[in-house]
Amino acid sequence: MTFTDKQTNNAAAAVSPTSEAELAGFIAERHARAAPIRVVGGSTRFQSEAIAADQTLTSRRLSGIVTYEPGALTLIARAGTPIEEIEAAVAAEGQAFAFEPMDHRKVLNTKGFPTVGGMVSANISGPRRIHAGACRDHLLGVRFVDGRGRVIKNGGRVMKNVTGLDLGKLLCGSHGTLGVLTEVALKTLPVAESQQTLAFHDISVEAAIEIFATALATPFEVSGTAFRSGTAWLRIEGLSPQVDYRRERLSALFRDREIDIVNETDSRMLWRGLRDLHHFAGSNVPLWRILVKASEAPAVVARLNALGGDVSLDWGGGLIWFESSANGSAVRNAAGRGQAMLLRRGTLPNSDSFPPEGASIARLSAALRQTFDPAGILNPGLMDK
Amino acid sequence: MSTIAMPEPDVGILARAPQIIAALESVLSAGTVISSPEETRAYECDALTAYRCPPLAVVLPRTTEEVATAMRVCHELRVPVVPRGAGTSLAGGALPTADSVIIGTMRLREILEVDTANRYIRVQTGITNLAVSAELEAEGFFYAPDPSSQLACTIAGNIAMNSGGAHCLKYGVTTNNLMGVRIVMATGDIVELGGPLLGTSGLDLIGLICGSEGQLAIVTEATLRIVPKPEGARPVLIGFDSAETAGECVGGIIRSGLLPVAIEYMDDVCLRAVEAFVKTGYPNCAAVLIVEVEGSEAEIDHQIARIRLIAEELNPVEFRASRTAEESLAIWKGRKSAFGAMGRLGDYLCLDGTVPVSKLPHTLKRIGELSKAYGLEVANVFHAGDGNMHPLILFNANAPGELERAEEFGADILRLCVDAGGCLTGEHGVGIEKRDLMTKQYTADDLAIQMEIKSVFDPAWLLNPAKVFPLEVSQPHREAAARCP
Numbered sequence: 001m002t003f004t005d006k007q008t009n010n011a012a013a014a015v016s017p018t019s020e021a022e023l024a025g026f027i028a029e030r031h032a033r034a035a036p037i038r039v040v041g042g043s044t045r046f047q048s049e050a051i052a053a054d055q056t057l058t059s060r061r062l063s064g065i066v067t068y069e070p071g072a073l074t075l076i077a078r079a080g081t082p083i084e085e086i087e088a089a090v091a092a093e094g095q096a097f098a099f100e101p102m103d104h105r106k107v108l109n110t111k112g113f114p115t116v117g118g119m120v121s122a123n124i125s126g127p128r129r130i131h132a133g134a135c136r137d138h139l140l141g142v143r144f145v146d147g148r149g150r151v152i153k154n155g156g157r158v159m160k161n162v163t164g165l166d167l168g169k170l171l172c173g174s175h176g177t178l179g180v181l182t183e184v185a186l187k188t189l190p191v192a193e194s195q196q197t198l199a200f201h202d203i204s205v206e207a208a209i210e211i212f213a214t215a216l217a218t219p220f221e222v223s224g225t226a227f228r229s230g231t232a233w234l235r236i237e238g239l240s241p242q243v244d245y246r247r248e249r250l251s252a253l254f255r256d257r258e259i260d261i262v263n264e265t266d267s268r269m270l271w272r273g274l275r276d277l278h279h280f281a282g283s284n285v286p287l288w289r290i291l292v293k294a295s296e297a298p299a300v301v302a303r304l305n306a307l308g309g310d311v312s313l314d315w316g317g318g319l320i321w322f323e324s325s326a327n328g329s330a331v332r333n334a335a336g337r338g339q340a341m342l343l344r345r346g347t348l349p350n351s352d353s354f355p356p357e358g359a360s361i362a363r364l365s366a367a368l369r370q371t372f373d374p375a376g377i378l379n380p381g382l383m384d385k
Numbered sequence: 386m387s388t389i390a391m392p393e394p395d396v397g398i399l400a401r402a403p404q405i406i407a408a409l410e411s412v413l414s415a416g417t418v419i420s421s422p423e424e425t426r427a428y429e430c431d432a433l434t435a436y437r438c439p440p441l442a443v444v445l446p447r448t449t450e451e452v453a454t455a456m457r458v459c460h461e462l463r464v465p466v467v468p469r470g471a472g473t474s475l476a477g478g479a480l481p482t483a484d485s486v487i488i489g490t491m492r493l494r495e496i497l498e499v500d501t502a503n504r505y506i507r508v509q510t511g512i513t514n515l516a517v518s519a520e521l522e523a524e525g526f527f528y529a530p531d532p533s534s535q536l537a538c539t540i541a542g543n544i545a546m547n548s549g550g551a552h553c554l555k556y557g558v559t560t561n562n563l564m565g566v567r568i569v570m571a572t573g574d575i576v577e578l579g580g581p582l583l584g585t586s587g588l589d590l591i592g593l594i595c596g597s598e599g600q601l602a603i604v605t606e607a608t609l610r611i612v613p614k615p616e617g618a619r620p621v622l623i624g625f626d627s628a629e630t631a632g633e634c635v636g637g638i639i640r641s642g643l644l645p646v647a648i649e650y651m652d653d654v655c656l657r658a659v660e661a662f663v664k665t666g667y668p669n670c671a672a673v674l675i676v677e678v679e680g681s682e683a684e685i686d687h688q689i690a691r692i693r694l695i696a697e698e699l700n701p702v703e704f705r706a707s708r709t710a711e712e713s714l715a716i717w718k719g720r721k722s723a724f725g726a727m728g729r730l731g732d733y734l735c736l737d738g739t740v741p742v743s744k745l746p747h748t749l750k751r752i753g754e755l756s757k758a759y760g761l762e763v764a765n766v767f768h769a770g771d772g773n774m775h776p777l778i779l780f781n782a783n784a785p786g787e788l789e790r791a792e793e794f795g796a797d798i799l800r801l802c803v804d805a806g807g808c809l810t811g812e813h814g815v816g817i818e819k820r821d822l823m824t825k826q827y828t829a830d831d832l833a834i835q836m837e838i839k840s841v842f843d844p845a846w847l848l849n850p851a852k853v854f855p856l857e858v859s860q861p862h863r864e865a866a867a868r869c870p
């Protein structure tokens with residue numbers, strides 16, 4: 001597998017500073033020479049391949065939890081901290097990241113370990129995003145080094161903070177093109193003590209979207225809404241009596257349909273697999289991540305199916321995963337008003353990774369990149385093609 | 386005299402006032418431009434009433450296109466623009482300068498689309514916060530951010546300040562409930578960002594616009610996330626004989642795995658004022674918490690039982706759980722009338738710093754010490770669940786020097802919040818009020834990049850002048866902007 005080989009080569013050549021000051025010094029020097037850098041975290045995703053740079057920089061040795069206050073639901077960690085380390089620390093207090101970040105290793109066949117900085121820079125959010133919001137909604141503050149080598153902080157560690165412009169949101173999902181994160185502050189939330197999943201078998205995409213819309217309009221805080229191969233799942237979480245009550249109410253709402261109940265441990269396993277796309281693992285066929293308006297999902301899925309391939313849905317139908325050998329422009333046409341990103345590239349060209357932007361948004365984004373990184377050294381060619 | 390400086394108006398612009406007004410009138414529909422001194426005076430301040438200055442003119446457009454036309458004229462004539470929602474800012478975020486044109490959103494009131502299947506509403510931003518939820522009532526949905534000015538404040542202002550409210554502990558603040566915006570740039574260009582999709586593959590420009598206090602653009606339309614109404618909600622009231630114990634109870638509830646919609650805090654000064662004003666029957670003690678939980682009747686009972694267990698460990702003076710809608714109203718009545726009750730005691734400054742929840746007891750203690758040192762009484766009423774404090778400093782505006790002393794006291798409290806690991810403003814915004822304290826929270830580089838971003842959106846630095854960035858710090862940027870063609 002060429003990906004893995006390249007990944008290994010990159011890691012060998014990677015610069016891995018042990019302090020923020022060292023990282024800032026390195027970037028300042030590259031800025032002065034206008035020498036491009038490929039910025040990576042734990043190298044568990046492939047997007048770094050699109051980048052035209054011979055030098056890799058990783059934040060993975062800026063590692064460790066700085067502060068964790070369970071009573072304030074806040075955690076501050078250095079960017080290179082493995083998510084596993086954070087998940088273990090917060091799980092010991094019965095907490096977690098509510099946005100349920102996905103682990104890409106299985107579906108992308110990568111080694112390495114996902115870092116919290118990588119998670120924030122790609123705004124990685126899993127099935128619970130539909131109820132709890134995305135990674136960006138749980139980000140409280142950032143420290144980063146911009147493309148000139150300036151160390152900048154924004155936001156803080158408190159949940160309400162409107163002091164000045166919100167750069168955290170801008171950095172979250174910028175894929176390392178605006179700055180290199182050195183520290184992030186995130187909100188943690190208590191893990192629900194109980195969960196159950198309602199499974200609806202042998203149904204169409206149209207029926208699934210209808211079930212999702214109906215369930216998400218109830219006050220029962222449905223926290224997972226996924227569909228694959230004719231089965232739709234609704235996850236409910238909460239205090240134990242609450243979950244029983246919500247299951248009863250939802251079952252009554254869908255009394256015309258046959259419903260299987262998946263309990264506790266099995267439910268957790270199910271959603272882990274859906275979150276990490278285990279159903280698309282073990283292949284190198286291109287895999288697309290397509291954001292659509294949920295009510296338009298059936299039409300988009302019909303067009304995608306016509307291209308040949310396999311789909312699964314999440315976020316109430318607002319997120320379509322599509323595994324197919326079809327070419328990029330065909331997939332983008334089928335996505336219509338949706339946005340299609342390439343998660344697993346397969347044999348498709350780098351230029352397919354991000355969808356094209358409208359002229360005025362592209363202009364604004366380019367001007368912002370120029371502001372953060374005047375020499376264009378941070379992940380050039382990734383988002384700015 | 387007040388202590389926050391505003392720049393001298395540009396005499397060149399003042400001299401051209403008749404031409405500027407004529408230029409605006411020539412391209413906008415009749416009644417859109419207001420310029421008589423009797424009428425512009427109504428716009429001389431927002432809710433930070435100690436600072437007043439009538440603008441050169443006020444423009445009240447009815448469409449995004451009219452906003453764009455007005456912006457284009459102001460940009461061509463190099464006239465500063467002050468965006469304004471309902472003017473309820475407590476931070477002076479909508480304070481005009483004499484050489485500025487206000488562009489107000491209050492006539493942009495249309496509901497453009499309600500989509501319950503995809504759970505959003507699209508509105509023009511001059512609509513009030515409460516009117517959005519009212520529109521959704523029959524559908525069983527609501528719009529979650531609920532600033533206490535929600536009857537009057539507009540969505541435009543909420544977006545500009547990233548407003549919060551009592552219920553954001555569970556539902557988040559404006560930025561967590563904003564899916565898309567239509568903005569008018571300083572040049573008059575109209576740009577659409579986001580919409581019904583759950584995110585973007587590009588840069589999160591909506592996240593940047595939200596909370597930018599009118600420094601980057603005017604938001605004329607918004608796509609807002611809507612949430613199903615809970616089956617029910619009921620509060621409990623818990624009284625404690627010390628602020629520290631109340632603080633401990635807040636931490637205990639949050640750690641327990643419960644997620645209340647609101648945890649509100651009132652101290653003894655506030656309790657006495659409220660009791661004298663509306664006869665709440667609150668216990669006479671050092672601190673009261675109001676904790677609200679949601680769900681079905683049984684779910685609420687279950688959660689209240691858990692809160693009782695946590696509270697009773699701490700020997701509360703009183704634990705009162707609401708059983709009926711009337712009892713819920715009675716518990717909330719005192720909290721909701723707190724600001725009115727304080728107003729009866731005299732003038733006050735309402736602050737908005739945030740501290741980590743674990744630092745609440747320490748911060749409250751230091752505020753008490755500062756209160757003695759300044760000789761000014763302070764009341765504390767705030768959103769304890771997220772550490773967002775609202776100390777109210779009582780003073781007499783007619784006593785010479787007392788406003789200045791109150792402002793210095795307020796600045797000390799905000800510095801205290803920053804030193805405790807918190808921030809200058811949790812939900813009111815910087816405006817002019819906290820502008821000169823920004824250097825306490827941010828380094829020169831932290832502020833430089835924010836100002837560079839402003840220059841991307843507003844190269845001539847015409848939007849909402851003299852807010853957010855300390856004048857000294859922004860001077861080189863403003864001078865460079867003045868030189869650019």
